[in-house]
Amino acid sequence: MGFPGTWMTESGSMVYRVVPKCACSTIGQIMFYSDHGRFFDGDIHDAAEGLHKWAREDSQPIIEKAVKERQAYTYTCVRNPYTRILSSFFDKIAGIQRNGQRYRGNLVPTLIQKYGIEVGSPEDGFDFDQIASFRRFLLFARDTIRWKKPMEPDIHWSAMSGHISTFIANGGRYDQIFFTETFNDGMQVVLDHIETPHKVDLATIPRFNESEGHGPKRAHPVEDYFDDLSRHLIWEIYHKDFQLFRYDFDDPSNKMPLGEVDLDEIHAKLG
Structure with missing residues (x-):
């Protein structure tokens, strides 16, 4: 390995x-x-x-x-985990990649067809319902992680x-x-x-954000993207991340960790 x-x-x-x-x-x-x-x-x-x-x-x-x-x-x-999955959505699903193509070829067309996601395009200024599409993407992300369908989970x-x-x-x-x-x-x-x-x-040192400028800007505060069902899905996928890395599951608007990482706990639980 x-x-x-x-x-x-x-x-x-x-x-x-x-x-x-x-x-x-x-x-x-x-x-x-x-x-x-x-x-x-x-x-x-x-x-x-x-x-x-x-x-x-x-x-x-x-x-x-x-x-x-x-x-x-x-x-x-x-x-x-809240801001990370949002960033993944805006970069990999709604954004255009550095090569001028959509991420992973047929991934976005599959999401449009099977999950009803909209992503807009550079021509229309990426005009789409970000909140509705993100929540549908979240359902897809959960399906890939839980059942490896319709594809393996993406890194x-x-x-x-x-x-x-x-x-x-x-x-x-x-x-x-x-x-x-x-x-x-x-x-x-x-x-x-x-x-x-x-x-x-x-x-x-500059910040090297390779995904920036290739897609839509996030139009709403983080917490607006997560209703009760979304947060249920987030917990299902990322409960270990919240617990081990001390992030605040109860308040999506609080991006800061609640405490330091315990390295001994990490090695014991993930080893």
Whole structure:
């Protein structure tokens, strides 16, 4: 099984378990910059050199050795499940991807046909009922996660605890798990624990939001998208994420965590 979704700097300073929709583009660029003194030109997910990735066969033995021998500071980053699934919807379902196409080819037409979702288009200014369509998407996301129908769950809306657990189950251990909502504080802790070839000043690092500008803007406050049924579905899919990462299920408008992550609990429950 190994360590899918894991990135490591070439200098071996840090290991990061990618969790989609949780500042992964920014983290990857910081890792790249810390080794090379420049940012990767393009989407860091497309980088085929300059960063060890489990998806690269030549990187696998290097990452495996570093993880199993605990040679590098190891971390990941999490996000409020309410805002994460909303971001997935606006980016992957309603948005146009970097290649100018819809995400995953026939996915959006399937959702329009089977779930009655509308997504608008760049031509009409993405004019559609965001709340109604999002709630129908949520039903689809639940179906993929619960029954793997009409397709396998996608990494962008499968639970964070699932991504994070594969790393532990295969013998890894996290030194830190921090929050997207307090990104600079959490990333600074990582940088304080390591030596990097190039110094990183978080105050001057841009945010790399690769999905921005390709789709509709969210038109309503977060809480408006979640009625009773939506929240029931959210709990069904993400109850572990709320519990383990201390997010506020009762108040969708509160994106901030209610407390710090307990690493021992994470390793015990997800191992």
